[in-house]
Amino acid sequence: MRSVDPTTGEELATYEEHTPEEVDAALERAVDEFAEWRERPVQERCGVLVEAADLLRERSEEYGELMSKEMGKPIEQGVGEVEKCAWVCEYYAERAPEQLADEVIGTEHDARTLVSHEPLGPVLAVMPWNFPFWQVFRFAAPNLAAGNVGLLKHASNVPGSALAIEEVLRDAGAPEGAFQTLLVSSGQVDSVIEDRRVKAVTLTGSELAGRAVAETAGRELKKTVLELGGADPFVVLEDAPIEETVEKAVHARTQNNGQSCIAGKRFVVVESVYDEFLDRFVDAMADLTVGDPLDPETDVGPQAREDLMEELHDQVERSVEAGAEVALGGEPLDREGPFYPPTVLTDVPLDSAVACEETFGPVAAVIRVPDEETAVEVANDSTLGLGASVWTADLERGERVAREFEAGCCFVNEFVKSDPRVPFGGVKDSGYGRELSRDGIHEFVNRKTVWVDHGLTED
Template sequence: MAISTINPTTGRIEAEFAAHDAAETSRRITESAAAFAALGETCFDERAEWMRAAASLLEAESEATARLLTSEMGKPISQARAEVLKCARALRFYADNASTFLADEPVADPAIVAAQRAVVTYRPLGVILAVMPWNFPLWQAIRFAAPALMAGNTALLKHSSNVPQTALYLDALFERSGFPSGSFRVLFIGAGDVESVIRDARVKAVTLTGSEGAGRAVAAIAGSEVKKSVIELGGSDPFIVMPSADVEAASSIAVKARFSNTGQSCVCAKRFIVHTDIYDEFTRLFVEKTRALNVGDPMDESVEIGPLATEQTREDIAALVDDAIAKGASLLAGGHRPDLPGWFYEPTVLSDLTDDMRIVTEESFGPVASLYRVNDLDEAITIANQTEFGLSSSVWTNDAADEAAFISRIEAGAVFVNGMTVSFPELPFGGIKNSGYGRELGRHGIREFTNVKTVWKG
């Protein structure tokens, strides 16, 4: 398999790496298992010191690291910097809070369970495999690694093959910060080799962020081995705008919510569901602001839309747009490959969508927005829930009854009111339906890969 940095702005190969064979893969698993034994001799305070040191390294190296992210997957440089600093924040968050999140929980009145003492404890599982995507190449890995390491687990990362230098940076980061050697190790393996790693007795659990197909495969393997898995898959998030909303503000945030990271995010808003009373106004503003986005070299500070990360990603998004237009969708903006080297695609807005169009049911992983006109709240919720995904949602209303209805009835892992979906270290992140199961981040995320152990003394 090819493990290489192909700059999406130019299409040129910038670095290539050899895949790990079975012997090297096994050696790295052994190293991770040995590091788990070493971590077992440490306390939260020691791990927190190392985690804060990793955060300081990220902050000190933020510019070079951001440029690495941009060269490997094409995100605008300002967004790459923000990603690096967000990772440092997450490291500090878990350094500061892990001991509280995983503190023993004694039963207030142990006599209720016929004991002198009863307590719930949280213990690490061991070696955890993470299979991660390229779209947020640092953040996706850090939001797994920070809680896993602070809980006392060790980590193996099978990263996407197009971001190998980011993977190598992470491979070294935690060791440089003081964690025992092998606490975090990268595996340069192909998708076909993941199964053997999951089935290895030394590996105790697996987490994946990626496509629905990959998630189903990994979950099935983990299930057959009776191993814990956390699965975060795609999204087709609704962005609902009601008459009571601030339409100007909603349209501005809508553009950011759809086109940040060039639209390559599972949690980007993708379907814009707008009440008929303000549909025309919202559409005019949204289309105007979409057309004004600056497309170009992502190293340019003024650029807002970079290339797609891979040539296949661009072809996939173009095929969705072409299918919709062929079946009668209206093209309000974009819809073409600009005359630039690399894998660029114009920010695109479609309306007049029908159920036979692929974009209605499939995830659009790129800079394409779908507009829907609705007559009332019930119709908005019906369209919001008609997709097989359930990751997050954004609703815009200043009506308390509408807000309560959306929070109660939208089928998703999160509802953001009058704001775009953002992942925060402090809040759990994950979905339902075909968007996966389990949670990352927050108190819930660090507990996913622990043994919730009951201790009873009579």
């Protein structure tokens, strides 16, 4: 397993994949540790998260640089990602005791009835490369707090990040079997899911990967949570504050080099402000600096791999062939590394690639619509439903439109983002289940009904 810097093509490190025997030993450690970890008081488990948060902040520059080198994230965004991981650890350290507390329910006068929240056991997390720390910690923090133990199958191009996460949790006091990285190929995932010692699976990734994992887990009757792709609409109404909206639009499309499931991808703009929005948007996208992700001045780094850039460019070419116009960018940059420039397409046919597929890079499809009603129709005309945003000066109108979106995470005058305090996840082909907040910690627990009848012991 090789870690390669996408900016330079330099091989950073190689890692031996785990053998079947090593995977078996890891699963056995997970089972053994679960028996003890679940019995620790929740406050003690949360203490590990507090220590992990401190270590993450101490090492934020180191881990931010690691992400820049492994998958091309601009360094400041990498450091910010590590800080966000510290936040989710602190959030669950503070809230998990309350979220896992027994829920007493009134029933019969002579009975005590409650719902307890009990861990399931070893949970497998299949995680992507685009947010190599955050995606893992938003799984690890609630599950470790709940008393589960974690097994991480990370993307094959970020093995260094995977091992760094295991290291920081171990240094924070998590026992060896509480969180383990499995350096295995995607082809070995099915056998891990099928193993009786694994009790549940969560995946963040492509729709294709989600279907495969869900099929295998379904045969084994194991709980799954899937966070899959997105083609998020960014709806601009006629009363939107254009200057501020454009600033947010650029960030929404190009953060993480445009490689984000919840990036704004389809910019649906009402006709009366279309020209002004487009002119400002193209100018702002053109002003972005594309370059070395380790340079603090860089806004957009390389795509994570050459093949990913080629797939993105193919989507652009197919859309242009279908009738879209290139207002900015549209060709890979002539330099070493898989650099794709900020790109804006206009006159986008609604059945073209950039309107129907997830574009995983800094390519924006700008779509003109006559009015709000059509904007909502276009926004919902997708097989995906992860996030959506609407931009307007009328907050009541904005909330009404947000409620009309067919998506899991809907924002008014803010781009879509994940936040430990609110549930995160999608509908339609963007997956099911929720991460973060109270909903996230309850996904992989047994919500057990306990009924204690006092009738036989009453005088």
